[in-house]
Amino acid sequence: KGDGLTDCGNYVRLLQSFNKTHIYVCGTGAYYPQCTYIDLGHSTEEPLFHLKYHAVESGRGRCPFSPQESFTARLTDGDLYAGTSVDFMGANAAIFRSSVHSSSQHYIRTEAYQDHWLNEPEFVGSFSIPDTHSVDDDKVYFFFKETAVESSQWDRRVYSRVARVCKNDIGGKRSLINRWSTFLKARLVCSVSGPGGIDTQFDELEDIFMLETKDSQNPIIYGVFSTSSSVFRGSAVCVYSMASIRAAFNGPFAHKEGPDHRWVEFKGRIPYPRPGTCPSETYDPLHKSTRDFPDDLVSFMRGHQLMWDPILPATRQPVFMQVNVPHILRKVVVDRVDAEDGQYDVLHLGTDNGKVLKVVSVPKDNTETEEIILEELTVFQKMTGGCWPLIIVVYVCQQQQLYVSSEEGVVQLSLQRCHLYGKGCVDCCLARDPYCAWDGLTCSRYFPTNKRRARRQDVKHGDPMSQCHDAGDGFESLEAKLVYGVESNATFLECLPRFQQAPVQWTVQPSQAHTSKVMEKPYLYVLYIFDINLNTILQINKTRVRGGNGGAIGHTQSHTQLNRNYKDLHMMGMASVSVDEYCEQMWYREKKKQQKLRQLKWKQTQTDNRKARVHIQYQLYTNII
Incomplete structure (x- = not known):
């Protein structure tokens, strides 16, 4: 099936930490996906990287057949949740769960060849996020884009989606056997309001990043979107709260009577327990598992996976946007930085022409934000043949390093380069870089501390007159x-x-x-x-x-x-x-x-x-x- 010998290699598509000493790995295996373990040993300084050949198993439903297909997976609690195609031709895409730590062959998936479940999806990311303090409410969220079932056959549009399933979902008893009985999905909207009430939509999700907070139930979701418009070319970054995502899943369902009808809000009776609710003996002793769900609930779930209300950004508009520029944003990594005047989320954005942008969004006194591009680095050049390499950006928190990889290699970037701003207080303050502050001698890395020291930083306003004692206009000290x-x-x-x-x-x-x-x-x-x-x-x-x-x-x-x-x-x-x-x-x-x-x-x-x-x-x- 491959277009050449390059497609028939074994491309590693999955690397997930299994425990402290082993990594679970899957590869395409020349269109015959396989999975196994890598033994790292007990030494963190000199890992073994020993491949377990005797533990090789089929990767179907865990890894795509093709190296070109979109794919996402999350290994949690010994189960692998994967959004991938499960056939040689890549036509049967599904969200799978299979057991990794046991020899059980039991699996659960979305319904095959049902457009209202999944319609030509391109998977982007997945995360395990608890809903409450009860483990019975733990869910896995999938982010993807697909051909919208809401659009007509003459106007095929692409919408971005977020779907979720319960971890303790084991399917139905008489219906939905080995199928998700808690699968729901909603639309992610990233748009800019225009004149006359017409919004400019950034429909196609390119990448997703989950910024963890002190509250594990409420991380912040950042998404990179591009537009499918033929009029202009652009990208945008939108941020979402888990409260707005949960509100959409707790809202009304979308309904369609037949193929000749339009999608409308469902106004009928909603079965009990509410569709999408995880079974829990604590809340209802009669529903210990999804197999205990009543028939009317299972029947309702077969045709009502789509929610009616879309999920809007927390700021009601993108936090960063670029239109009519020679590149498209593809990857995002977010680092929350403590500065002298508050916390700021610094975006590290990878483009499709080998660049990495460092951007900070500064909130103003009103609901608007100010977008500041701190740096624009060209990391990779064009490859042989004139094509730009595909960029993957990974952030390592412990080392405070950014790793950017492509077909050309891996580049390590420091999150801060304060020395580029010089030694002056004025230049360091005007840079408005949350990583940097003037320490009395030069522009250096800012470290939050309770000790009083001569450091100057103003990210929100960038006003050296209030920070630097020598902040004149510089006219007298310059020679013509x-x-x-x-x-x-x-x-x-x-x-x-x-x-x-x-x-x-x-x-x-x-x-x-x-x-x-x-x-x-x-x-x-x-x-x-x-x-x-x-x-x-x-x-x-x-x-x-x-x-x-x-x-x-x-x-x-x-x-x-x-x-x-x-x-x-x-x-x-x-x-x-x-x-x-x-x-x-x-x-x-x-x-x-x-x-x-x-x-x-x-x-x-x-x-x-x-x-x-x-x-x-x-x-x-x-x-x-």
């Missing part, structure tokens, strides 16, 4: 950089702030002194001062006559000047170069440049982190921003 220019010609001035979120403002003084200012509300300070010595064509021609004593320039002198580059001419102040010689030299340099480009056109000569340059026409005497 002398730059030479020629009338009706152009040059480049560079202004490089240490942080991305601060806009750069250029001003022109009547004395032709150009200042480059970094403006971060409510603070503005001068970064560079350029003193421009402007020469007119008439001045250059007079200099040429004086330098040549009325005669022509010699061959040797002309040849030497032609080999000077533009920077040398600036340093010399254009003292002995005519306009004709200047133009001839520019033509010569351009010719050599074109020859080099033809010879080295196969190389990548531009980088994504090219320094920003400002192009100024000196014949204009207006402010340039």
Whole structure:
């Protein structure tokens, strides 16, 4: 079935911790999935990594056949919950549970080839989350996207979903045998309100991340979404609370009378116990297991898996969004950071063109948030053939490291690089990086502590006037950089702030002194001062006559000047170069440049982190921003 020899390898799709010394691993096995254990031994510093060949077993229902198919799995309490296809062609997708720690072959799954259960799903993630303090209420949540059954056959839409099942679900007695009897699903919505009440929908779930909190029953769910629209290209990150997810599952059910009817809210009688409730002898002695459920409840569950109310983001809008950019967000990892003025969730986002973005969402006084891109790192380049590698981002909390992997390899990134902001208090404060603070000497890693120390940090406002005692505009301490220019010609001035979120403002003084200012509300300070010595064509021609004593320039002198580059001419102040010689030299340099480009056109000569340059026409005497 594979398109080539590469598909017929054994691709490892599952690595789950089984206990302190063993890892449960599954691979595609050349379209014959198999699973076994890896023995790590008792030494954490030098693990064994010994593969248990005698424990190899079939991976059907635990691992996909193809390395290209979407897949998710979660090993909890000795059972493996997997969202995968269970056939060679990948047409029969299901949510499976199978026992790992015992030789029992008992399994439970969703109904096969039933669109209202699962309709061409692409699984993204799964988590085990307790609902209450009783273990009988523990559930496993699956996140995926599928072709919406609510849409018509002429308008096939993709919706993002979250589904849940009870861990103690063992199926029905006379109906739904070896099938989930507590399976429910609801729609995840990530949208932006538009004019006229029309929302821009980010329908396709790309990745999901569960941020654990002190309350194990209420983690925070972060999702990365993309749009299926043909009008624009974009991505968004939305955050959800478990309270809103549980509210949707406790709300009304969706109902459809027949194939010619529309989906509506179910208004009829709901059986007892409520569909989707986990059986518990503590709550009801008559329902010790799902096999004790009454027939009307099981019959109801066969056709009412979909909930009517969608699940909206906790902030009612995305916490981060990018539209019409040359990449799509694919992966997300979230780290909750303690800062001087509160806690912030830092998003580490992987893109489809080999980049990792570090983003923080700062809440304002109202319900809105401010999105700040702290860093944008190019981790991987294009592979042979012009394709970008698939990025997988993993966060290791104990080591405070971020691991980014692809087909090219694995890259380890530190969560903070405070030294890039310099040693000044102003730059460190304006960076608004929750990981970093000014400690009195330099910008360094911030550590929460009760000890009083000279540290300055303001993530919410980024106001150095309230944090730094030397937060002037920087004008007095800067020396003007002398730059030479020629009338009706152009040059480049560079202004490089240490942080991305601060806009750069250029001003022109009547004395032709150009200042480059970094403006971060409510603070503005001068970064560079350029003193421009402007020469007119008439001045250059007079200099040429004086330098040549009325005669022509010699061959040797002309040849030497032609080999000077533009920077040398600036340093010399254009003292002995005519306009004709200047133009001839520019033509010569351009010719050599074109020859080099033809010879080295196969190389990548531009980088994504090219320094920003400002192009100024000196014949204009207006402010340039």
